[in-house]
Amino acid sequence: MLLVVLLKVVVAAALLLAITLVWLELRHRLRPASPLRLSAGSFTVEGHPDWIRVSGDVTIRNPHRRMEVFVPELDLHPTLLGRGDLGGVRLRTHVEALHPDEETRPDGYWAAYIVKSRKSTRARLSLEASAEPGTDLQALLDTLWLEVRWVNYGPFGRIWRRDGILIPLRRPTPLEGASAPWRAGDRCQVLPVRTHLLGTLDDPETVLRHYAGGLVQPGDVLTIGETPLAVMQGRYHHPETVTPSGLARLLCRVFHPTSSLATACGMQSLIDLVGPARVLGAWLIGTALKLIGFKGWFYRLAGDQARLIDDVTGTTPPYDQTIVLGPDQPEDFCARMAEALGIAVAVVDVNDLGRVKVLAASRGCDEALLQRALRPNPAGNANERTPLVVVRPA
Structure with a gap:
């Protein structure tokens, strides 16, 4: 009789776990999200001892077959990396909308634009860095990190996106x-x-x-x-663009503080890659096996990305501000x-x-x-x- 009761309890627990995993996976996959994707084209760099000009295009695509998404704001936030004090360097940025069905505004104002389903639009980004005469900018500057901060607005709500584009301003000579x-x-x-x-x-x-x-x-x-x-x-993104779920906030607490999965955004990045059901299942099985002396099974079951994700500070600047998959x-x-x-x-x-x-x-x-x-x-x-x-x- 006791064996029958235990069997029923085990079956009920397994059924409850299966329902929970299915619910988590469906909730994750069906959550509203913006379909827009930003990609960078080629950028040109013009150099002079006193100034440097950088310009290039980005494309915003909407692959969704039905959803239309607003882009009400788009702005540039540049960061220069160099080999000395950059306090005297002045920056000026400009965004030129290149919409296929609207004229470009000469004042540089980004008017709210709707990217229709299976359509795209473009923008030309430019930056000029200048300094006092006598400053050799070409020797001082090394890299430009050009972050595009833009808003997506639609059925999913209003969200900020941050896409960083790295533009080298100087390149080493190849070894012979x-x-x-x-x-x-x-x-x-x-x-x-x-x-x-x-x-x-x-x-x-x-x-x-x-x-x-x-x-x-x-x-x-x-x-x-x-x-x-x-x-x-x-394959990198800013933590500000990650919305940690309750599962991510809970599971990240059980990992070693030095792990890239020990933060809610790091854990959510893994969940976004492989799904919450796999992550929770890997943790449950991995924990059970760890109790009887078998370690490392969470990473085996959760997949290679569980070991490869680098959280903030895990990579060289400027990627130290991002999560790298x-x-x-x-x-x-x-x-x-x-x-x-x-x-x-x-x-x-x-x-x-x-x-x-x-x-x-x-x-x-x-x-x-x-x-x-x-x-x-x-x-x-x-x-x-x-x-x-x-x-x-x-």
């Missing part, structure tokens, strides 16, 4: 093979490759060819950090780059504690070689700006 500072490793040679600060305006293949194409030879392995690849794919489809990326460059390519996650994780690698890549070569973390974890590392067997 004869003068490259190779480092001796464990039965291999290692070469960290410096690049400019990478962003969504960069094409990954172009970056690899430009900075490493003249250095590699058959048998080499070219690695790229998972975070630089993710930011080139646009793991890269999208790194296996396909490695296969395409290996075919394009003729060498093995790998996406890696390395830290100063000697941990080396190969997220993805092209066919035939020697992962044991990568473990030996990357354990000292030759790329560094600070602001070295060496996202690429060439590994050459001894």
Whole structure:
């Protein structure tokens, strides 16, 4: 009799859990959200010792088949990164609406605009930085972080969006093979490759060819950090654009304070990727297994992104203000780059504690070689700006 009662209790608990998971998933998937997406085109940089001008276009698309969304506000908030005191640098920004069905206002005022279903509009963004005569801006400035703050207004309410566009104002000269500072490793040679600060305006293949194409030879392995690849794919967002659910606020409290899932926005970012049912289910099963001595199952069940999300301060400026997700489809990326460059390519996650994780690698890549070569973390974890590392067997 007792066994029958216990069985009924277990069945009832399992049924209640299943209903809860289905309810959470449906509530998450059916919640109202803005369909608008902002993407940046190419930007031009004109330089002079006393001034620098930057201009480029952004496109706002509405892929929804029925919903129409208002864009009542759009403004620019630039941040300059440089190699000295930037207090004397003056900034002037301008937004020019390029709507397909309205004339451009000469005064630069952004009039509220409706982006209809399956339609798009554009805007031209420009910025001029100037300083006192005698100030060499080209030597002082390094990078422009141009944040577009815009409002979406529709059935989902009124929400602010923040899209950061990174525009390099100077780029390092690619290394040459004869003068490259190779480092001796464990039965291999290692070469960290410096690049400019990478962003969504960069094409990954172009970056690899430009900075490493003249250095590699058959048998080499070219690695790229998972975070630089993710930011080139646009997989980052500002925490202000995240609305933490009750589940995210609750679950984040049980993670170690140094974890990227220990904040409500970090946890919600994972929930938005894989769904609340998977996250809650992974936590319940992972906690149960942890009680009997099996650790790490939450991350296995929640998926790779659970380990790869970098919360605020987890990456180099200006991405230290954002939440950076793991890269999208790194296996396909490695296969395409290996075919394009003729060498093995790998996406890696390395830290100063000697941990080396190969997220993805092209066919035939020697992962044991990568473990030996990357354990000292030759790329560094600070602001070295060496996202690429060439590994050459001894």
